[in-house]
Amino acid sequence: MQYEREFSNWDRLSVSLPDPRTLVPISVIEQTLNQMRDEGQSRYPLLEFYPTMAAIRFGDFAAEQVILDDELVSRVAEEERVMRRPLNLEQVIRLALANTANCVRPGFSADALNDLNRVFYGRNSDEFTSVMVGSIPLQKALAGFIEAEFEGKTIRVKELAAGANVYKRWQEVDRNLPAGKQVEVVATDFSTNTLPNPEQLQFEAGQVSMTAEVYDLSESMQPVDSQDRFDVMLASFAFDSVWQSGDITLVKFNDKWYQELYRLRVHDRWPKRDEFLAVLRGESVTVDFEREDFHRVEVERILVPFKPDDHQFGRDIIEHYRRASVARFNFPAGIIRRVEEAFEHQLTDSGIFVILDCATNDPWGGMIDPTGQKGAPNEAFEKVGALDRFKDAAYYKPENFNLAAKILQEHGFRVEVVLVNDFIAQNGDEYPEVDQFGPNNWAMIVRKA
Numbered sequence: 001m002q003y004e005r006e007f008s009n010w011d012r013l014s015v016s017l018p019d020p021r022t023l024v025p026i027s028v029i030e031q032t033l034n035q036m037r038d039e040g041q042s043r044y045p046l047l048e049f050y051p052t053m054a055a056i057r058f059g060d061f062a063a064e065q066v067i068l069d070d071e072l073v074s075r076v077a078e079e080e081r082v083m084r085r086p087l088n089l090e091q092v093i094r095l096a097l098a099n100t101a102n103c104v105r106p107g108f109s110a111d112a113l114n115d116l117n118r119v120f121y122g123r124n125s126d127e128f129t130s131v132m133v134g135s136i137p138l139q140k141a142l143a144g145f146i147e148a149e150f151e152g153k154t155i156r157v158k159e160l161a162a163g164a165n166v167y168k169r170w171q172e173v174d175r176n177l178p179a180g181k182q183v184e185v186v187a188t189d190f191s192t193n194t195l196p197n198p199e200q201l202q203f204e205a206g207q208v209s210m211t212a213e214v215y216d217l218s219e220s221m222q223p224v225d226s227q228d229r230f231d232v233m234l235a236s237f238a239f240d241s242v243w244q245s246g247d248i249t250l251v252k253f254n255d256k257w258y259q260e261l262y263r264l265r266v267h268d269r270w271p272k273r274d275e276f277l278a279v280l281r282g283e284s285v286t287v288d289f290e291r292e293d294f295h296r297v298e299v300e301r302i303l304v305p306f307k308p309d310d311h312q313f314g315r316d317i318i319e320h321y322r323r324a325s326v327a328r329f330n331f332p333a334g335i336i337r338r339v340e341e342a343f344e345h346q347l348t349d350s351g352i353f354v355i356l357d358c359a360t361n362d363p364w365g366g367m368i369d370p371t372g373q374k375g376a377p378n379e380a381f382e383k384v385g386a387l388d389r390f391k392d393a394a395y396y397k398p399e400n401f402n403l404a405a406k407i408l409q410e411h412g413f414r415v416e417v418v419l420v421n422d423f424i425a426q427n428g429d430e431y432p433e434v435d436q437f438g439p440n441n442w443a444m445i446v447r448k449a
């Protein structure tokens with residue numbers, strides 16, 4: 001199976017860790033910080049480990065990425081003055097974790113990246129068209145899929161986390177539907193800013209009609225009347241951009257389980273720091289932000305021990321990975337919950353839930369290199385450099401889809417996990433001339449069993 005092959009890569013990794021008892025005099029920390037700033041580096045990690053399992057363990061937790069700033073330097077200096085000796089690495093890291101001065105929230109959490117995500121999309125939603133929305137072969141295949149799967153004249157579709165440019169997808173579907181077929185689309189996203197404008201909802205052939213409404217993926221799906229139920233629920237690059245309750249990143253190392261938690265920290269010397277902190281905390285501010293501004297936010301990461309009873313699907317997860325001594329992955333609890341709710345409250349009995357989310361085959365568990373050098377999975381995302389920040393932890397691997405699929409199957413669903421390219425080949429009239437998806441993009445297709 002896919003995930004077993006991936007695990008074997010881990011076994012070849014060996015990393016030497018610094019000893020937490022190493023002394024780190026304030027002069028060294030100060031010098032490091034200044035040197036990095038002189039070199040124009042925007043990231044100031046005191047501690048940064050990739051891959052994830054190479055983290056310094058301190059008994060009750062492990063630190064993976066901790067950020068260095070002026071506030072920390074003055075705290076360390078003060079501590080050294082009181083103690084009259086340099087601190088060791090563990091003491092410095094504990095002070096760094098207690099340094100909440102420029103953090104969006106003081107604590108570490110699984111869903112901290114949502115704060116960044118909302119602000120980013122709330123301001124930039126119309127500026128890019130992802131490959132999932134922009135790919136003509138994929139939209140043709142969607143038209144073919146709708147035609148092949150549903151006999152009725154009018155098909156109702158609800159799209160989740162659709163984004164402001166979703167009308168482009170449906171314009172293409174509109175051009176490719178066979179005569180006589182009508183598709184009514186309800187495009188949803190978390191705010192009116194992230195949905196198309198009413199004047200954009202024009203479709204040449206007139207076979208597609210669209211309305212837009214606000215639906216936040218963090219909310220449960222409410223029951224709709226039977227005549228308003230949908231035939232298709234569609235989500236592309238959606239569940240990997242939104243941290244829902246139960247979505248977690250887990251690490252298994254030396255047969256021990258850890259959960260990764262995050263905290264957002266804004267660069268302390270950046271002139272827009274206060275405004276950016278305010279907006280990330282959900283306050284309204286008048287300042288404009290550029291895309292580059294989003295690079296002024298760092299994601300700090302720690303690992304805490306994870307036990308099976310800590311999570312609704314903890315036992316399934318641990319059983320699934322029992323033969324791996326090392327693993328790192330995101331578990332998509334939100335997909336499972338929303339799929340179940342959709343079939344209970346909003347989809348017809350013959351309805352289909354299609355999830356075209358990013359996935360990766362990367363054995364590092366989908367972590368993006370924090371320097372951004374590793375590249376994003378597609379052009380559109382590469383242009384949106386800021387996305388690197390929350391993609392830090394957002395990718396799903398096929399094995400994550402497979403585990404979610406297994407759980408959904410046990411709950412009475414029929415699930416296929418297929419390459420997006422195969423979905424196109426099966427439903428479209430052409431294989432993409434330029435391979436836009438490759439081996440990293442997967443689709444999950446769910447029906448009632």
Ligand SMILES: C[S@@+](CC[C@H](N)C(=O)[O-])C[C@H]1O[C@@H](n2cnc3c(N)ncnc32)[C@H](O)[C@@H]1O
Pocket residue numbers: 117118121122125129130131132133160161162163164188189190194215216217218235236237238241242
């Ligand atoms: C990567 S974009 C994908 C957009 C589009 N579906 C596509 O495939 O290009 C992620 C989308 O998630 C939306 N989003 C972010 N947080 C959300 C939430 N809590 N509920 C619903 N949508 C959300 C964003 O506004 C954005 O449109």
